[in-house]
Amino acid sequence: MKNNKIIITAFVLVITFLLGIVSVSGMSISEIDPDNKYKYEGMVIPKALPVDDGEEPNWEILYYHESYEYYSCEDASTNDEATPDFVLIHLKSNMVSPLPNVDVLGDYVFYSLDIAYPFAYGYGVFIPKTGEVYDLIKAYDMKIEGIENVFTEAGVGRLIGDMDEDRKLTVKDATYIQKCLAELSGFTESFFAAMPEEGEPCAISDFNRDGNRDIRDATAIQKYLVGLPY
Numbered sequence: 547m548k549n550n551k552i553i554i555t556a557f558v559l560v561i562t563f564l565l566g567i568v569s570v571s572g573m574s575i576s577e578i579d580p581d582n583k584y585k586y587e588g589m590v591i592p593k594a595l596p597v598d599d600g601e602e603p604n605w606e607i608l609y610y611h612e613s614y615e616y617y618s619c620e621d622a623s624t625n626d627e628a629t630p631d632f633v634l635i636h637l638k639s640n641m642v643s644p645l646p647n648v649d650v651l652g653d654y655v656f657y658s659l660d661i662a663y664p665f666a667y668g669y670g671v672f673i674p675k676t677g678e679v680y681d682l683i684k685a686y687d688m689k690i691e692g693i694e695n696v697f698t699e700a701g702v703g704r705l706i707g708d709m710d711e712d713r714k715l716t717v718k719d720a721t722y723i724q725k726c727l728a729e730l731s732g733f734t735e736s737f738f739a740a741m742p743e744e745g746e747p748c749a750i751s752d753f754n755r756d757g758n759r760d761i762r763d764a765t766a767i768q769k770y771l772v773g774l775p776y
Contacts, residue, residue: 586672586674587610591637593678593679594635594637594664609636609638610636614702616631616634631691632673632692634696635671637664637670638662649666651697651703654697654702654706655703667682669702671696701713706750709723716771736749751763753766754766
């Protein structure tokens with residue numbers, strides 16, 4: 547009798563789990579999100595992922611969320627009727643690449659082993675006033691006003707030299723590099739580009755972007771912090 551109860555309980559749990567999967571996969575993103583976080587979904591998805599015959603994308607592969615809104619007017623974000631200058635969006639797949647993808651935008655690095663579609667690293671920019679959608683790298687190249695805010699405010703990308711990932715450069719980062727070079731326990735960092743392009747870092751610690759990770763990077767950060775050329 548006891549074994550039968552265990553079997554029945556396990557069966558009920560499995561059925562409940564399967565029904566949960568079916569119900570979630572059948573929902574749209576808006577239905578899953580009661581707070582309407584995905585309010586731009588209907589505007590962005592058709593432009594970023596055009597599909598035939600009105601079919602929806604496979605949400606088991608792709609996910610989407612509104613990440614950050616930028617307003618050029620300081621008080622616009624408190625106005626419910628204001629339209630943001632642009633919206634940072636995140637839409638990507640869960641496929642894995644055999645080689646890392648690396649891009650440098652200003653002082654920030656993007657690197658990933660994911661194959662993102664349709665945007666590199668999963669990030670795009672939507673312009674509500676015109677309905678245009680751009681890859682973030684394209685938007686950066688276009689010098690869209692306020693685009694640098696996605697790095698400093700929205701937390702996208704990794705600041706070169708920021709070893710402790712607090713999104714700013716401090717003497718702690720220089721010390722961290724020194725500890726990495728000394729191979730102290732708990733202080734490690736992997737390279738993301740064995741042969742970086744000229745002027746691009748081989749790793750986050752390559753602050754002077756000479757393609758090497760060495761004590762000169764720690765010294766460069768220290769000089770930078772006191773306003774000296776490096």
